[in-house]
Amino acid sequence: MDKKILIMVIVATIVIVLAALIYVVYIQGGKITINTEQTPTASNEEDGTTNMYSLEEVAQHGSESSCWQAINGKVYDVTPFISFHPGGQLILNGCGKDATVLFETRPTNPETPHPESAIEKLKDYYIGDLQP
Numbered sequence: 001m002d003k004k005i006l007i008m009v010i011v012a013t014i015v016i017v018l019a020a021l022i023y024v025v026y027i028q029g030g031k032i033t034i035n036t037e038q039t040p041t042a043s044n045e046e047d048g049t050t051n052m053y054s055l056e057e058v059a060q061h062g063s064e065s066s067c068w069q070a071i072n073g074k075v076y077d078v079t080p081f082i083s084f085h086p087g088g089q090l091i092l093n094g095c096g097k098d099a100t101v102l103f104e105t106r107p108t109n110p111e112t113p114h115p116e117s118a119i120e121k122l123k124d125y126y127i128g129d130l131q132p
Helices: 003-027 055-059 079-084 088-094 100-105 116-125
Strands: 066-071 074-077 126-130
Touching: 055 066, 066 079, 066 088, 066 100, 074 116, 079 088, 079 116, 088 100, 116 126
Parallel strands: none
Antiparallel strands: 066 074, 074 126
């Protein structure tokens, strides 16, 4: 192999490894997590009805490794979003709960509500409705 190509391959490998380290340390706070649970879909594949969850079922997902939140009567699995949440770990305060008040009032930043983009982003994590 030509010496220049070998050097370029080594430099590219170092850059990739450094980028991965920066991602883990700065973006994920030094934590590497692997989520092996299948995220449920919002509708039942057999009959097309919307999945319904009780607050007790939501409460079983109250951790960083499985974070479901009920907001305005809808249930969201926000686990994949935790490491990207602009407010950092604050999102964990709503895991396993009806987080409507937390989402709407933002107790740590009450001057500004969640932006419209955050409300739109919730749709990506919708898994069903909260049982009345």
